[in-house]
Amino acid sequence: MIDLKLLRNDPDTVRASQVSRGEDPAVVDHVLAADAEHRASLASFEAKRAEQKSLGKSVAQAKGEEKQAVLAQAKALAGEVKELQASADAAAARAVELARSLGNIPEQGVPSGGEENFTVLRHEGTPRDFAAEGVDVQDHLAIGEGLKAIDMERGAKVSGSRFYFLSGIGARLELAILNAAMAAAQDAGFSPMITPTLVRPETMAGTGFLGNHADEIYYLEKDDLYLVGTSEVALAGYHSDEILDLEGGPLRYAGWSTCYRREAGSTGRDTRGIIRVHQFQKIEMFSYVTAADAAAEHARFLATEEAMLQALELPYRVIDTAAGDLGQSAARKFDCEAWLPSQERWMEVTSTSNCTTYQARRLGIRERGEHGTEAVATVNGTIGTTRWIVALLENHQQADGSVYVPPLLRPYLGGLEVLEPVR
RNA sequence: GGAGAGUUGACCGAGCGGCCGAAGGUGACAGUCUUGAAAACUGUUGAGGCGUAACCCGCCUCCGCGGGUUCGAAUCCCGCACUCUCCGCCA
The missing domain is CATH 3.30.930.10 (Bira Bifunctional Protein; Domain 2)
Known part of the structure; x- marks a missing residue:
């Protein structure tokens, strides 16, 4: 697999690589889009998950009625987290699959063509x-x-x-x-x-x-x-x-x-x-x-x-x-x-x-x-x-x-x- | 083929459903001491990712792999892979 950091910083190199291999340079943009989508969904999952974790810790301390309230809240959060995680995982899988389809970048001097x-x-x-x-x-x-x-x-x-x-x-x-x-x-x-x-x-x-x-x-x-x-x-x-x-x-x-x-x-x-x-x-x-x-x-x-x-x-x-x-x-x-x-x-x-x-x-x-x-x-x-x-x-x-x-x-x-x- | 035990960081090894990314030890690295070394003592020491291009810092994930239960899983349940032991079979 290609280095995703390189892909983000210097997509033109990867596009050129695709062209010299006789493959579609547009794949680069599909990968970039999928990668951006993945990172966005990952960020929202992680934020929600952090919230869930800190709330989860307060469950143990809470007592009586207060505990019931916190529990209900936590239960709701758990569902949200699960959904966000699923969509983050799916986005990651899409991005990786696309990224893997990119071939390695030819060394300087490699003739292009078939x-x-x-x-x-x-x-x-x-x-x-x-x-x-x-x-x-x-x-x-x-x-x-x-x-x-x-x-x-x-x-x-x-x-x-x-x-x-x-x-x-x-x-x-x-x-x-x-x-x-x-x-x-x-x-x-x-x-x-x-x-x-x-x-x-x-x-x-x-x-x-x-x-x-x-x-x-x-x-x-x-x-x-x-x-x-x-x-x-x-x-x-x-x-x-x-x-x-x-x-x-x-x-x-x-x-x-x-x-x-x-x-x-x-x-x-x-x-x-x-x-x-x-x-x-x-x-x-x-x-x-x-x-x-x-x-x-x-x-x-x-x-x-x-x-x-x-x-x-x-x-x-x-x-x-x-x-x-x-x-x-x-x-x-x-x-x-x-x-x-x-x-x-x-x-x-x-x-x-x-x-x-x-x-x-x-x-x-x-x-x-x-x-x-x-x-x-x-x-x-x-x-x-x-x-x-x-x-x-x-x-x-x-x-x-x-x-x-x-x-x-x-x-x-x-x-x-x-x-x-x-x- | 049948029965059982196990898989935790570079390695060994502990681990109660929340205070566990994980005790303790070994190793490695740095420092103190020493003419130098050893010993002793002190400290540091997992990986991946996101926020950021990099640092600091913050957060998330990872205790064989994949699911499930739960507000919360290294810890409970299920499946799979691998390792080991015993029995059988074959050589």
Whole structure:
């Protein structure tokens, strides 16, 4: 949630934010009106309530007839107070609901517009010239099937479309990626966490995923639990309603979890292979950081992700996501996109968001500051996921269907330097 | 699945329907003492909100969460969540 004080003092900034996100700036005025209404009704409730309390105290002292009179008066007051409270509560609920619909305010420099309006910050590495090498490019599924690493057919048989089995070297490769990512995160100061993948409604709502993303989320009605689409959910909930001590620097966690996504709006998109699936694994970095240091922490996340992609010898570009594609909580988002030779396009492999205080305010995560408690900032980012198998197989494929293993992963694959096809 | 006990501030822990935002203790912080430290002593020390843009100050809310009873609820009643113990079941 956005800071209501900021909204009152500087509504123009919030209006501009709405415009850059491609959303309605008039919502700002609706929020302001609802907020004013709330405060007015709150004031009249509080005044009446104070009156009731002081009268209530005199009941105990009063005697005889006088007591009867006071009691009657108090009874009448109680009814009024109850009504005023109800309308104040209702006004508060309206104001909060409206305020919550406002997305975070994009950082300076974020391009405005929608999904296609991103800025490319830089390219790292060079895509191979497969033609020159005499390699007939195969897509990750063809390579994966050659290695007997990926089995989509049986995945569909057992669980339906967008499910798969990773078998043999495929399973080992995923574990290698995740373990290497976990180790890299740990080296960067992140504390390893294996998180719950089912969370309660409060947790899911608190992280802001029940807004725009609601359709993306699996829900278990019988148990009133949600399946997480990323361990960010659990890691953000981890310190909810707490006052943190960030004197010693940010609290950094690396969460390992399976992630579940319904992919409701993406029928027909990335249908082949494991690029877009209902279930995958991911190592997610997550930091709780003093608001003033959030941008620096965000840069650190990006650097850590890039170091990982470089160690895996993957050519990639970094994009600065446009305001309309940030999602509710982020103020800035950098994606790293690896080259996908079979489709000659870029494919998202990491995404790091600076949510500033937006997520933490909603979750009640604070620290002690100069003027009492202040909301902390949260930053999240990918450091390894199942999808990386796609990038690795395609970029490191050889003419004979084997796949080169970058040195970083070898210790996690028993020293293997090349993945050989299975005949 | 059955039976029972519990949830109070950073932590432990007391709490009669009104004088309870809450005793006492621990911790933390500040001061006195000390060459310095420890000990001792003294004081301070919850969160959210409104009035105000900020201070002072005033007021309101918060004793797991949500309802109810009552003039008045941490205290009584109901529902829910969570924790613990015992029994059963499964491994």
